[in-house]
Amino acid sequence: MPRTVRTLLRALDRASLATNLPGEPAGWPYASLVLVAVDHDLSPILLLSDMAEHTRAIKADGRVSLLFDGTVGLDQPLTGPRATVLGRAVRTADQRLKTRFLTRHPDAALYSGFKDFAFYRVAVERAHLVGGFGKIRWIDAAELAPPSAPGxxxxxxxxxxxxxxxxxxxxxxxxxxxxxxxxxxxxxxxxxxxxxxxxxxxxxxxxxxxxxxxxxxxxxxxxxxxxxxxxxxx
The missing domain is CATH 3.20.180.10 (PNP-oxidase-like)
Structure with a gap:
């Protein structure tokens, strides 16, 4: 199951981001579509605008969840895999992460350098995998950790x-x-x-x-x- 989650995250280039709104309407969960790349350690990488509601929410509370939906095209979507990843989003200036995201999303280079855009790394803490009917499990970060290839x-x-x-x-x-x-x-x-x-x-x-x-x-x-x-x- 951990490899199923890793494969799902790496196979998709977008996800639904859920954050907790700090302003009006305060305390409500807010879901939005984001482009995503996934680093070698399975940390999702996001490029967000400071003007977006989800970015304002992250600045107030870094806890987020990302839904990766692998059910597109299935006649019965509920039989397909999807994973919700829980983690904490932190702004990053790591050039390697920027390169990995922009290689995954080359069109984003058009606006990635704007002053109101910034990259964020999500440190994964848990994932909830639904692999189909009856195939449901919480997986901790340690178990999700991918194999390493130094260098x-x-x-x-x-x-x-x-x-x-x-x-x-x-x-x-x-x-x-x-x-x-x-x-x-x-x-x-x-x-x-x-x-x-x-x-x-x-x-x-x-x-x-x-x-x-x-x-x-x-x-x-x-x-x-x-x-x-x-x-x-x-």
Whole structure:
């Protein structure tokens, strides 16, 4: 179940954010749609405007919840997975987090530098997974913790740039043969120990690794092996 939550969070590029309004109407929960990227440690990263109601709420009370809905397209949505993540949102100036978010959401670069926009990191404390009827469980942060690959987070930007610049054909193979997504122009937006993320316009896709990476040095071999696996597919 923890991996189900991690996969769900990483596969989606948006979530419903719930905050506690400090002003009128005070004390009411407030839900809004936000774009999201997820860091290597599973912390959601948000880019928020100071003028938004949810940002004013976070400045007064950093406790938030984020609903990641994996039921889109299902004939019976209540049979599909969704996870609500509870955590505390804190403003961040970490350049690596900014890069990860903007690579995931390239259009956000148009306004990310405005003075009234800022990045926030949500430190996850718990998650509530509903995997379908009868598949319900609270999961603590320690159990949600993803595997670690030392050096990968720091090398991620260069790996992504290299794949997009020099191996666009490999990314198309990943999308078409391993994930079953049509169309040209897929770009890599991230890589973490458990998989890699792709984007094509408004569409995102997640390719999970068979075995999690344990070190940054393993990334190249896995990416090459995936090309061979894709070419072997009919």
């Amino acid at each position: 990968l987070a720091e090398a991620e930007a260069s790996i992504v740039d290299h794949m997009n610049a020099d191996h666009a054909d490999a990314l198309q193979l990943y999308a078409a043969k391993l994930i079953g997504r049509a169309g040209e122009g897929w770009k890599m937006t991230g890589i973490d120990p458990e998989g890699l993320d792709l984007r094509r316009g408004g569409e995102v896709a997640r390719l999970a690794f068979d075995v999690p990476l344990q070190a940054v040095g393993e990334a190249r071999k896995v990416l090459v092996d995936l090309v061979g696996k894709a070419r072997a597919r009919p």
